[in-house]
Amino acid sequence: MITIRKATKADAELIARGFLTAMWVEADEAERMLPMCIALAEMDNSLYSWRHSHIAQWDGVDAGVLIAYDGAVYHDAAQLTFSFVKEQSGKDFTNMTEEAEPGEWYLDTLAVFPHFRRKGIAKVLLQKGIALSRECPATRCATLYVDPEHPWVVKLYDSVGFKPDGEAFIFGQNYLKMKC
Secondary structure (H helix, E strand, C coil), rough: CCCEEECCHHHHHHHHHHHHCCCCCCHHHHHHHHHHHHHHHHHCCCCHHHHHEEEECCCCCCEEEEEEEEEHHHHHHHHHHHHHHHHCCCCCCCCCCCCCCCCCCEEEEEEEEHHHHCCCCHHHHHHHHHHHHHHHHCCCEEEEEEECCCCCHHHHHCCCCEEEEEEEEECCCCEEEEEE
């Protein structure tokens, strides 16, 4: 059985691992990046904050993560997040194309941990993200970016109503923007 719960600050490591899973970071690199990602998840106003996160559980066991928020917070949260990343790692994303804007509910990160895949958890998390977008009076649509090199993910997003809506060069590669 799949349930979704609002994350707490105590979920910071789980959220960080979800982010690293979603970004397809190799195991050794993920362990190196984990402390920085935990610190971002513990912050109240970073892009990857526990405040923006929901946890999927499969029979009571944490199985996946959704990070989603009102696009109106993106600009300030991105400045905080990417300044911290630059300070901690030297990687500079501070001038990257903005991923979200006011009026959008942005599904920033969706991850299902490997052991729990192919059980419908990703679809339930997407449906939660869409529901959150409808609950926010300031947003008119839900948006996300997907790596077009993962057509099975594009198909999943399409199955819940997301349609292509442009492209962007973010985090050093081209992504397909989709909206619902």
